[in-house]
Amino acid sequence: MGNKKLDISNKLIGKDLIKYFILIYWIFFWLLNVVDKAVGAAHFLFVGKDRFAQIERFFDSLGFGEPIIANIALIITVGLETFALVFFCGALYHFAKKNINASSSWFFIGIALTLITFTYFSVGDQVFGDHFELLEHGLFWFIGLLSWIIFIRVDKIQIFDNFSIGKKQFIASTVFIVSITTITTFAIFWHNHTSFVERTQAVEAVKITENKYKIQFPFLAGSKAFENSIAKFKTDNPTENINYIYTAPAQLRLAESDGLIIYIQTKKK
Amino acid sequence: MKEKKLIQYLILIHWTFFYATTVIDKIVPDVYPLWVGADFYTLFIKFFASLGLTDPIFATIALAGISFIEIVAFVCFLFSLFSLYKGKDKISEQWFYRGIAFSVLLFSFFSIGDQVFGDRFALLEHGIFWIILVVSWVVYKYNSLTEEIIIKFSLSKDIKIGLVVGILLTLITSVSLLDFSKSTFANKTQPVQSEEVVEGVYKFDIPFLGDKFTMENTIKAFEEKHPDLKVNYIYTGPDELNSKKKTHMLLYVFTEKQN
Numbered sequence: 001m002g003n004k005k006l007d008i009s010n011k012l013i014g015k016d017l018i019k020y021f022i023l024i025y026w027i028f029f030w031l032l033n034v035v036d037k038a039v040g041a042a043h044f045l046f047v048g049k050d051r052f053a054q055i056e057r058f059f060d061s062l063g064f065g066e067p068i069i070a071n072i073a074l075i076i077t078v079g080l081e082t083f084a085l086v087f088f089c090g091a092l093y094h095f096a097k098k099n100i101n102a103s104s105s106w107f108f109i110g111i112a113l114t115l116i117t118f119t120y121f122s123v124g125d126q127v128f129g130d131h132f133e134l135l136e137h138g139l140f141w142f143i144g145l146l147s148w149i150i151f152i153r154v155d156k157i158q159i160f161d162n163f164s165i166g167k168k169q170f171i172a173s174t175v176f177i178v179s180i181t182t183i184t185t186f187a188i189f190w191h192n193h194t195s196f197v198e199r200t201q202a203v204e205a206v207k208i209t210e211n212k213y214k215i216q217f218p219f220l221a222g223s224k225a226f227e228n229s230i231a232k233f234k235t236d237n238p239t240e241n242i243n244y245i246y247t248a249p250a251q252l253r254l255a256e257s258d259g260l261i262i263y264i265q266t267k268k269k
Numbered sequence: 270m271k272e273k274k275l276i277q278y279l280i281l282i283h284w285t286f287f288y289a290t291t292v293i294d295k296i297v298p299d300v301y302p303l304w305v306g307a308d309f310y311t312l313f314i315k316f317f318a319s320l321g322l323t324d325p326i327f328a329t330i331a332l333a334g335i336s337f338i339e340i341v342a343f344v345c346f347l348f349s350l351f352s353l354y355k356g357k358d359k360i361s362e363q364w365f366y367r368g369i370a371f372s373v374l375l376f377s378f379f380s381i382g383d384q385v386f387g388d389r390f391a392l393l394e395h396g397i398f399w400i401i402l403v404v405s406w407v408v409y410k411y412n413s414l415t416e417e418i419i420i421k422f423s424l425s426k427d428i429k430i431g432l433v434v435g436i437l438l439t440l441i442t443s444v445s446l447l448d449f450s451k452s453t454f455a456n457k458t459q460p461v462q463s464e465e466v467v468e469g470v471y472k473f474d475i476p477f478l479g480d481k482f483t484m485e486n487t488i489k490a491f492e493e494k495h496p497d498l499k500v501n502y503i504y505t506g507p508d509e510l511n512s513k514k515k516t517h518m519l520l521y522v523f524t525e526k527q528n
Contacts, residue, residue: 038445038446041453050453050477052446052449053477056450060480063302071446075439078442078443078446079435082438082439083439085438090431094427119286122286126287126291128306131394135394135398141401142404148412149408221509222510223519227466227472231466231467234467242523243502245504247507
């Protein structure tokens, strides 16, 4: 019985699947980058990043406050990203049609455009002095380069070529997966049921000294919780006037266990 | 052009520009028109001061030493690129190897420094660049299955379709981008509207483009609109109160009635 195999997937085998994953990854990567530029600001179901604001501020820091400069830089970026997207789509199309050579050529141009894009970004990061972005773009450049190597060399790599699994193992793993999923799902829903209210709920202020109070917010608290807490504080202390709020810096909080902590200083009305 | 050579060009161009801008950053240490860069001098002074070495000579010597290695690496990559262009592949590879060797040495020094100064984020950053350099060298040498694959840019039917789709998508996205830029550029200086969230407490949601001038204009407009109110205190909403990436900056103004 243990020798009987349950064939879960006999259509796609390892190496093709890896190439599909690489192609689909880069298609979605560039597609969403292009959409991000087209959409602009945050909308319902898409927040993205306000690239115009980011690039405009970057150029303003160089002394070029006029929006035309940021627009030109963004249009060049959009051109590179769009063509990378188109060439990855072409590579996927040819790969699905089993035109392997055509697929490799289209993929190669997509990768070349990706590398050029990230080199262009890296130069910008150095000029604008943003070393976090430099690291990010350097990493993506590296991922692009590695994607190319894996894409062309995956056929030379020894990979198991089926995803068969023994019936006994299949039943045992299914029992484990279902049990743990049930427990985890229950825990998540229970936490949502008991804690979601913290997002907006007012937090009680604790008196520290004669005119100083502490409010310790839960992690879920947003701006509404802050505003409701201030409203509650004013209602509870009608004779006090808030004249200063101090936000406890990260160094004063207990590692990852403390959320936002504020101290309120008051004076008598 | 051969596929292998094209990848080599892309690798060399990346590292040549990387080191060119790094060297410029050392030559231009402060903020100037056309160049912002990072202030490595201040960073080094602070690092050495944290060790108890407050004399600026230590930071200056360390920065000069680092810059020297960066210049050597830049020259190696530049010569490698030039040799590749001239068709001297063997010499190009030798210069590239030298550039990689100096770069790996540089990032090893950085990593040692990061440990000594206790900067774990910089350690991660330098470790990542170190491995990218090592892999760049491997890819430079072994990037293609065969030396014979030639990349041709013939305008076949599918390439033409790809180019047309690419141009159309670029145009559509650019129009959308220009429209967005036109409609939001005013946010750079325009005062932000207030919302009274608690009696006497007003909230301002400063947009992503907003800077110090937006803030000044906002407060000015608020005071003109509410001559009966006195601004007692301005509180910057910390990041924890923001809706992740959707909100740029929250500002709360606490007021009281003028006597």
